Amino acid sequence: MRIAMIGTGYVGLVSGACFSDFGHDVVCVDKDAAKIDALRQGVTPIFEPGLDKLVERNVADGRLSFTTDLGPAVADAEAVFIAVGTPSRRGDGHADLSYVFGAAGEIARALRQPTVVVTKSTVPVGTGDEVERIIAAAAPDAKAMVVSNPEFLREGAAIEDFKRPDRIVVGTEDEDAAEIMREIYRPLYLNKAPLVVTSRRTAELIKYAANAFLATKITFINEIADLCERVGADVQDVSRGIGLDNRIGPKFLHAGPGYGGSCFPKDTLALLKTAEDHQAPLRIIESVVKVNDLRKRAMGRKVIGALNGGARGKTIALLGLTFKPNTDDMRDAPSIAIVQALHDAGAKVRGYDPEGVEQARPLMPDVEFCASPYEAAEGADAIVLVTEWDVLRALDLKRLSASMARPVFVDLRNIYPPEEVENAGLEWHGLGKPARDSKRVDVETVAAPVRSSGKTGGV
Structure with missing residues (x-):
């Protein structure tokens, strides 16, 4: 044809x-x-x-x-x-x-x-x-x-x-x-x-509904990751536990720095506009868009927090810049907001990406781009793994640790087990995991019933 x-x-x-x-x-x-x-x-x-x-x-x-x-x-x-x-x-x-x-x-x-x-x-x-x-x-x-x-x-x-x-x-x-x-x-x-x-109109809506639903799954597990950190749970185990339910499924349940790319950001906004034009508000999608925007910036604050709140004058190495691996697409990539937050805090930022550097240059004019993750880590105060490229999944962590000014490793994709990172001499920070410097929360205490006040009724 x-x-x-x-x-x-x-x-x-x-x-x-x-x-x-x-x-x-x-x-x-x-x-x-x-x-x-x-x-x-x-x-x-x-x-x-x-x-x-x-x-x-x-x-x-x-x-x-x-x-x-x-x-x-x-x-x-x-x-x-x-x-x-x-x-x-x-x-x-x-x-x-x-x-x-x-x-x-x-x-x-x-x-x-x-x-x-x-x-x-x-x-x-x-x-x-x-x-x-x-x-x-x-x-x-x-x-x-x-x-x-x-x-x-x-x-x-x-x-x-x-x-x-x-x-x-x-x-x-x-x-x-x-x-x-x-x-x-x-x-x-x-x-x-x-x-x-x-019908033609139904087909047009299927596309938007599919992307909005996937964006919602991503945002949902990201919020659950934040809760996991507060209560001492493990978001990866939570994801597996709920993903094995075939009504839910395991895909798009991996905690990270927020969604980006050419589809989810623009398609959720377009769907909201269509809903507004037809007086059928989509409150869940409104929340998804807002939460995702806030999360990207929050990842910058997480990095600053890993440095005890003091990023001014520090050098931060970002590994992986594109919104996902196996593409050079930088559209709405979380790395953009993270870089901005770090610059606002007075940090110097280096970046490495196997395919996205040329697309990233005009979006990140003040970033020093490096030819390898090891070059980016040389003398750095922190490494931040942003995008889970295959070439970043088996790094020589001891080599990284030996070359850094301060061995802080922030894994925004939970690629590396905390024990492996710490055994290499690095200070581990991830998403949705129990704090490494404190004991697990006593589950019985968290779940203890509230003492009755003698009153009945709900709130």
Whole structure:
């Protein structure tokens, strides 16, 4: 099948490359001539494991190509995917749909045959209706079937997610369009991936609801981690204990410095804006957004606390800067807020990341970037493990300890057992764990019943 992919960002490039790997003929379109030239030369603009090889192979086989000329690509296509950015709009948090609507207008003017127009970008409920209106107004004689097909790709595992998805969601009331979408995704049937066909508005909301729910799980376990520290419990054991309940599941129950990235922050804000516009407030999601924002800054204070409150003049080494491993994405990364808090406290900050330094430089102009974690630790007063890259999971802790001015190790991902850290001569600080310099809280004392005052009734 002939496919045009409008946009060569994260979603567009991964989707286009994977569709071509299924055997479809895919043309990826972007207005950025420099990006298209780079892609033609085999240079991918983002870091995603395996993507460069996937692109190279399908370009060589003639199934994948790149162009800045939208017209011919759309005219020849049986399906056109809109995969442009929908960043948060300044001021109100609503998704900026200008790129989506602009693409819809250009697509309308290029249509020459019955075509399925698919919104792959994450868009608020009702966006497909407006795309349909724009196309009808610009090309009233065109046969365009507008479909919602949200993506569910995790950065760092996008190719695996695309080829072995939990589900494929298709939003359309047009059976012809649904049949074309089934044909596009037919190669996945061997993996028994469920294809969920629903209304267009429902499909649009599924994407936002999924991301908001996952953001809620992350925020929930982060708050439980704070409680664990107060009562002498272990958040990792709590996570395992509740995650074994198949109604809850173990994923997204790992305590950390807060969520970031290209999806959760902007999608929760966009969902809140949609809810506000329709007078259906989402109080839980409102709390999630607020708590997560506060947590990132609180992680900076946690580091300062590990230095007994005195960070001025101290050197802090941050290991891992991207919002998660296996990506160079720095959007809303917790490290940004942590760096700001440390700078505000008068600390000097060094940073190391295996892939994200170039993206981090403009966001952290006062950070000294290092070529290795050991270079970052040299003479430092504290090391802070922020992102759990594989290369940071088996560090030589004794070497780090020997090179530091003060051996303080703050593990914001609970990667290292406290005993291992302390045996290397480092002072351990983690998340959601009992304090190492005091005894466990007496559970019987905590759970002791309150003496009756003789009164009855509730509060």
